Amino acid sequence: MILYTPLDHNDIFTTTQDQYKKQKMMEVEGRPVLVNCLPDGTYQVVQLLSTNPHDYLESPFQPGEIVNN
């Protein structure tokens, strides 16, 4: 892996391994969404990965929304 970026290596890789487990990709209403796993078993939307601009106007995909799955 070669990173081509003006950022320092230490700026990119600062966290410990267990940080990785908190985030995962899942589908919400057919759209791929990056979520944070919350301690109570629900998920919080971090990022929506869709190319349809209208998806970003809909409320279930707004960052911070809680998703039950």
Next chain:
Amino acid sequence: MSKSDKSQEEEQKQSSLVDKIQQLGQSSIPTAPDSNIHVLSIIGQIEGHVQLPPQNKTTKYEHLLPQLIAIEQNPKIEGLIILLNTVGGDVEAGLALSEMIASLSKPTVSVVLGGGHSIGVPIAVAANHSFIVPSATMTIHPIRLTGLVIGVPQTFEYLDKMQERVIQFVTSHSNVSEEKFKSLMFEKGNLTRDIGTNVVGKDAVEFGLIDAVGGVKEAMIELNKQIDSNKVNEGMIQ
């Protein structure tokens, strides 16, 4: 039909209605009309084979590549806008995205907002027409390597080839000459602790790297123009 039969039938009807509400509960959300223009946002770090720590905003290329195929296949999508605000990232993932965008048959327009650094440069020039907002910057610098190096000459050669791939892609998809791009890449004195150049909006257009200075309005006008000319061409073939 007896009375009990009738009431049973009614009960069944009601229960199916309840089922539907339970199953489709939230499906009454009004759906927006399909957009004929889709948006691909290249944000934060471009993630490659190694998953980056969650504090980084990342562009996940394994999800973007299938989305680009879907855009190519969907007849309702007529054009694609690529929004860039990236600090670069994995070389191969960035080149993969660039090649995918460059080989789309549908009209593509890119807009560099904020920053389109390092591997963001080939992605920006991959579109049919590229725009940069006046305040955006693009850092052009050599590819570096951190960590343990085993076999210095071989590693150097590998890095040199990797850099050559980036230079080849950029020069073949934009109006910048190889000499000019290399001179920007190895310029001394522009970046405090590094060699390279930080190219700002208008300069990027002057060097031939980006086609024009402009934002959303200009990008939409250009994309609609390309979509229209595409339609005219298709009409002539038929």
